[in-house]
Amino acid sequence: MTYDATFRVWRGDAAGGDLQTFTVEVNEGEVVLDVIHRLQSTQAGDLAVRWNCKAGKCGSCSAEINGRPRLMCMTRMSTFGEAETVTVTPLRTFPVVRDLVTDVSYNYEKAAQIPAFTPRPREADGSHRMQQVDVERSQEFRKCIECFLCQDTCHVIRDHEENKAVFAGPRFLIRLAELDMHPLDVVDRRHEAQDDFGLGYCNITKCCSEVCPEGIHLTDNGIIPLKERVVDRRYDPLTWLGSKIRRRPRD
Amino acid sequence: MVELERHEYDVVVVGAGGAGLRAAIAAQESGARTAVVCKSLLGKAHTVMAEGGIAAAMANTYPEDNWRVHFRDTMRGGKMLNHWRMAQLHAQEAPDRVRELEDWGALFDRTPDGLISQRDFGGHRYARLAHVGDRTGLELIRTLQQRTVALGIDVYMECTVTRLLTGRGGGAGGDGADGVTGAFGYWRESGRFVAWSAPSVVLATGGIGKSYKVTSNSWEYTGDGHSLALQAGATLVNMEFVQFHPTGMVWPPSVRGILVTESVRGDGGILKNSAGNRFMFDYIPDFFRKETAETEDEADRWYEDKKNNRRPPELLPRDEVARAINSEVKAGRGTPHGGVYLDIASRRSPEYIRKRLPSMYHQFKELAEVDITAEAMEVGPTCHYVMGGVEVDPDTEAARVPGLFAAGEVAGGMHGSNRLGGNSLSDLLVFGRRAGLAAAEHARMHPVRTALPDDALADAARAALAPFEREGGENPYTVQHDLQQTMHDLVGIIRTAPEMQQALDRIAALKERVANLSVEGHRQYNPGWHLALDLPHMLVVSECIARAALERQESRGGHTRDDFPATDAEWARTNLICSRAPDGSVALTRQPLPQMPAELAEVFEEVPA
């Protein structure tokens, strides 16, 4: 079951780089990250790669494999033919640090800008009572392992560096959706979602949902409902009128 | 003078897992200027791997549950070697620590009453683990991460601490002893050096699993914190106790060791050998016989009616199950790939399995092409957790060096000789918070800041760059591989004196090889260099484990001696303490176990087994 595979790995840094070709052994059951590690320990000791859990739970080893944003630890070698050349490149959307490692600080900056979770007071007995059906929608988004593959694949910033200033990316749009649907949170972030985090830039082409290794339905369950909630607040005269007349908080 | 970036804080927390972030939050909230330094990106810490839940006697599903029962379970699980005060604080404070997570945005699974749902786990008398499916660790880390960001705490990501700085003044103790003055490290990304001046340093670096070949731990688990503490003059306790989680994946080889959560058994999964026998019934120790089911019928009834039936033997503490699996495989009743079968497919509906264990389903489907709703998993023991760690004061988590604190896996004492599942996440929260508060208080009491001495910084920098100076030396990956093989073969689940002696000899040889490592390339994001700097830590910790394990001539919890298979009353009263001898080697001393007060000892009488 062992064979020699041809790998093309991008090596370099901000000053430049190129795809380098390696021939490397592959064993049964291995994933791309195993092969990268083998390169590291046998042929290229200083090959930079970011990884942690190697079980698809931490979201560190994001890269592009044959042009598709993937977790290296969850891409099995058996999905490629033995004769097929496997090309591994760093995430394109972020500045490269070295080899397969990119500077993902954009994501941490956006995360820090989101108005923090603010809960309603606890009940008299010191608990927060919530039903399972009420927490499930936000729970889906909290599955996010922050691999930033959705950020990488999103054309809004992938193809337009200048949009990074005005667009938070799918990861943080679903964070906004999570907070907006959170049963305990009392802050309305819908104006910010549109004005500060660039919800309107999303043209719902769904690449984020396609690449999500956790299978989160970012577009259908997160971004589109958030767009609808923003419509409620900003573009729907009926809802607007209703809220003025009845003077009650949403929901 | 070495080129260096300098920062000044009241509290520096090393590590951004659950304990580190909880400590940083506590310190920042009590007014200390706080920094977190972590080797990975924020939110990637090993805590995300925790699956089952957070043990806390909240009594949401069983009103009978309270901290005294939890305390008792913890002490019994640790075979009474735990520091009683830590176990007490842990059991008492865990419920509040869990509730407070909800105020920061965590969304646990709910009971029909709308409270936090709690699940069964090995060694716990009642269903007690607050959880979110089987990704509780991720929920915990994300909640703490978001809280950390909301508080505006500075986080130094992808930055490794290589040395703690100590000296007079600054954080020094009142008796004039050397105290912590700061820390020295490097940015992984650029390889540049950075130094933090701070009177309080909290170690929250996690464990040591990367010294073993088959482990559920990630590359970060190189025992840095244990080693840094030793170097700074602190002591380690209970290092001989290493927990092998009974259920790690065994096939394919590239995923060997990856964790299969205990929830699989808590939710109905059973262990079978190649003959199809539910072998755990043959391995019930006397210590747990009164509370463990004797027949399969009783065990199966327990899932529905926990009051009138006893627990299935699959839910014995982890050390017992790991040893049982090891024996079955050694007796030739293992699976083709050297494990045993963990079967939930024949016992629960596919919908139930997918709902309760989504990430397990996903993990086996993606990595092993096994559908756990249709076939049994192959599992075997994997190095998971070190019970031993920095010896700390139970109330403040202060180590013996003034200004140094430790919390989480890197601290020792709490779990005795074996940790119960679910107790690690609650440990992180309870003692992370206490360490952060105490560190902030210590900083407040020591307002005078000392400048970091140039010579110490220069020395630290020189040591870090040494691997680049040497030419033609050995490849760090080879040395790491040899160390892992040594620990796996000679200081594993079952230990004997000659093997451990051999391990110590090999470690001595590895130390010489590590002194001659050389790395290629430059300082920018160079994993070979990073590993070369981690290896000395791994070696020191491995030596501590092997020395302590050789010394303790009994079997207890996570330490099993083939040549001393029984527990020993004398050893039941003794802790082993590792410290750094003047010549740099590891010194070992015996120390009496702290005496439990009478009113706590009563707990073991009052709670029915």
Next chain:
Amino acid sequence: MTATAPRRTGAVTPGRGTSETPPRRAAIAERTLRTDRWWLQPLITVVVLVLFVVYSSVRAFQNAHYFAEPYISPFYSPCLTTACEGDTFPELFTGPSWISPAIYILVVPLGFRLTCYYYRKAYYRSFWQSPPACAVAEPHRRYTGETRLPLLGQNLHRYFFYAGLVFNVILTYDAVLAFRDETGAWGHMGLGTLVLLANAALLWLYSLSCHSCRHIVGGRLNSFSRHPLRYRFWTVVSKLNAHHMKFAWVSLVGVAFADFYVLLLATDTISDLRFF
């Protein structure tokens, strides 16, 4: 109790330090390194949508052959012209004769589909190539998405949804009327009846599975447990919503086919298969 504390700059300090070269993306010249046929999907979308647009435009401007007792083409329903005069259909309104009634009838369904969250994905990807496929660079220099007019108008989707429901009622009514024969007597059924029924059903499925609908029936609530009935609706619509793309295509083809069937009857190319 957990208000946001004032943030210092650099709340999170990433591992910077490479000051020699400014941050830059990895230098990779290829537009994409994808090795699969990523262009196939957008191509199919273009072909099918173009075929539909061409066909429906021809039919809309034709202003003829949209009526064959007891069937009416969905493109021309409700019957707003005098062309249906004297027949069994109720006369609602008489539009100006210089313009085909299909033009103003089709505004609503066209608007509904144009602002539909699924079709937006389809045409943004295939026609506007923004992006043509995931991780394939788009050809545009600038991109502002739906942040300004006219695309800001996509937010009106729910009004097209409401209006679309009215048309669904009318088309369902048409399908019911198709159970009468040429003379207006009940108790008839032909292949055309089935075609109109299927068309109406598909349109309902498409409309009810719409994302706006999902939001309106319950998605906007934050506490499902306090609104059990709306939660039930939401659950049903969510299930339909998972198939929204499928319904979008099938109902599109269905409408065109229903019109085509009426065209064939109206031009006497075929005669209706009559069941009873």
